[in-house]
Amino acid sequence: MVLAAGAGTRMRSSRPKVLHELAGRPLLEWVLETARSLGPDEIRVVTGVGGGEIRSRFGESGIRFVDQPEPLGTAHALGLAVVDVTGDPSVLVLYGDVPLLEADDCKRLLEAVEQPALTLLTMERMDPCGYGRIIRDEHGQVRRVVEEADLSDDTMRAIREVNTGILACSGQLLTRLLPRIGKRNAQGEFYLTDLVEEAFRDGVPVHTRLLRCPEKAQGVNSASDLATAERILQTRLAGALMRQGVRIRDPARFDLRGSVEAASDVELDVGVILEGRIRLGPGVRIGPYSILRDVSLGEGTEVLSHCVLEGVETGNHVRIGPFARIRSSTRLHHHVRIGNFVEVKNSRLGESSKANHLAYIGDAEIGDDVNLGAGVITVNYDGAEKHVTVIEDGVFVGCDSQLIAPVRLGHGSFIAAGTTVVRDTPPDQLTLSRNDQKNIPHWKRPGKKS
Numbered sequence: 001m002v003l004a005a006g007a008g009t010r011m012r013s014s015r016p017k018v019l020h021e022l023a024g025r026p027l028l029e030w031v032l033e034t035a036r037s038l039g040p041d042e043i044r045v046v047t048g049v050g051g052g053e054i055r056s057r058f059g060e061s062g063i064r065f066v067d068q069p070e071p072l073g074t075a076h077a078l079g080l081a082v083v084d085v086t087g088d089p090s091v092l093v094l095y096g097d098v099p100l101l102e103a104d105d106c107k108r109l110l111e112a113v114e115q116p117a118l119t120l121l122t123m124e125r126m127d128p129c130g131y132g133r134i135i136r137d138e139h140g141q142v143r144r145v146v147e148e149a150d151l152s153d154d155t156m157r158a159i160r161e162v163n164t165g166i167l168a169c170s171g172q173l174l175t176r177l178l179p180r181i182g183k184r185n186a187q188g189e190f191y192l193t194d195l196v197e198e199a200f201r202d203g204v205p206v207h208t209r210l211l212r213c214p215e216k217a218q219g220v221n222s223a224s225d226l227a228t229a230e231r232i233l234q235t236r237l238a239g240a241l242m243r244q245g246v247r248i249r250d251p252a253r254f255d256l257r258g259s260v261e262a263a264s265d266v267e268l269d270v271g272v273i274l275e276g277r278i279r280l281g282p283g284v285r286i287g288p289y290s291i292l293r294d295v296s297l298g299e300g301t302e303v304l305s306h307c308v309l310e311g312v313e314t315g316n317h318v319r320i321g322p323f324a325r326i327r328s329s330t331r332l333h334h335h336v337r338i339g340n341f342v343e344v345k346n347s348r349l350g351e352s353s354k355a356n357h358l359a360y361i362g363d364a365e366i367g368d369d370v371n372l373g374a375g376v377i378t379v380n381y382d383g384a385e386k387h388v389t390v391i392e393d394g395v396f397v398g399c400d401s402q403l404i405a406p407v408r409l410g411h412g413s414f415i416a417a418g419t420t421v422v423r424d425t426p427p428d429q430l431t432l433s434r435n436d437q438k439n440i441p442h443w444k445r446p447g448k449k450s
């Protein structure tokens, strides 16, 4: 049972809390992934505020959604979810805003469900503020959980053992005890945590499992919590990559929002952001502050600093950047060079072709060994439609030339600097379109009137 119907007031956002993203995926998606990996008979998610949006995002995934029309509290939410539970299944309760928990932590908790006990996952935090405190009696027995808003004294406030929100319990026990929970507390809500007192009153044993690594139960209530959770998760993701041998210059300045397949000897400098599906061949190096989304780079390829690449596939030993932008469906073959302030879109560059400075290459089919000078522009858009520029092998395009598409530059064409190419060029010829140069003798440069 996943509780995700809270108002999320503390986020101060119009977006439902569980749709805020961690490492590029909604909080709820992380929780559901953990839930699914346990192989449950059923997953139910309680939604309320923003429920429509949540359902349309996760509707196809075999989950049963339960509507909580008003966020009256976590006990109320769970009560709605278990209403028609039959038999006596083990129920694991997860919170939609506690996204970093791993399957093993849940398994440990479920294994502890000796019917009809209640088992809570607790943690010890240096700063327990914001979490429900675990109150034990003189025998160490858990007696109740006191929410932050209901803390009455500093001794309680100082208790460092807190509730993660995650619990396991028999279904029967829940259907029996939940209706007894009232809302006589500071927030006037039906607290699920009051289940502990109810269980105790009924003589049902309450056990706890201590989460060894409290970071995993970081809750997300505010923008600041979200940032904390993001860093925890990123550290985990970077750690996994480093264990595979990826060299990350500074894991505190690395962000992954997708999946990476990395070969050996890959190096990522500081501030690299990887999104979507990323494949990095052996020896690939990514320079500082580059952003890659859905990119596949061949062996020995180097992306220098401050590049933005999206939808790019390269061969081996390609060099890109610094300050290059390459987007959607671009394929760069072996040894291609793309330099600073070059934009490439939906194009193919053949082996060893180069555009080293200040160029726009859009919708172009470029052969091998082509050299595009500084300031070359494929004029692909006529104001209504996009057109293709074809440049055959061995072409040299001089600086500041415009290629008005659709156009084909025959193999070995040599385009002089400053040419506007409006027609196909024949192979192995020089093409130029220029006005003759005039020099004005005895001309005086205007001077300032003093």
Ligand code: UD1
Pocket: 003, 004, 005, 006, 007, 046, 068, 070, 071, 072, 073, 074, 076, 077, 095, 096, 097, 098, 130, 131, 132, 133, 145, 147, 162, 163, 164, 165, 190, 191, 192, 193, 218, 219, 220, 221
């Ligand atoms: C809750 C726990 C607290 C624990 C903390 C851990 C209660 C009463 N308190 O506090 O002991 O230390 O989590 O992170 O459970 N929700 C609903 N319906 C509601 C209210 C909430 O579905 O009516 C959902 C929320 O969407 C959220 C979860 O339940 O995913 C927890 O609710 P929240 O209000 O964030 O509780 P906390 O104050 O964080």
Ligand code: CA
Pocket: 097, 219, 220, 221
């Ligand atoms: Ca919370």
